[in-house]
Amino acid sequence: MNSKKQLEEAAYYDKQQLLSSKRYRGNRDALSALLEDGKFYTLQEVDSVLTKFLKERVI
Template sequence: MVNTKKEVQVAKAYTKQQILKSKKYPQKDVLNALLEDGQRYTQEEVLELLDNFLKKEAR
């Protein structure tokens, strides 16, 4: 009998405060406006939010 394990990688999620304290993201003011209190975000989600915001056309 073959015993196989499927490894599932769980992305770490961080709070707004943890992200704002991070040196990884220099756009603190933008992130402060985009992120919601009490919500947790993965690094990929934060990058996607920033990317979408920065690509928006100014009115």
């Protein structure tokens, strides 16, 4: 039996759904720029993109 977290990770969401979620409320501006319109993402993919962006060195 799959746990709720595994089921959520397997689901795909579009940019607007992710931007309106409570989970990413503090990173909406960054995700708005990083995610593509019309493309679907898993929560794991979004977390990966966001983590990579936040760890980039600012010059």
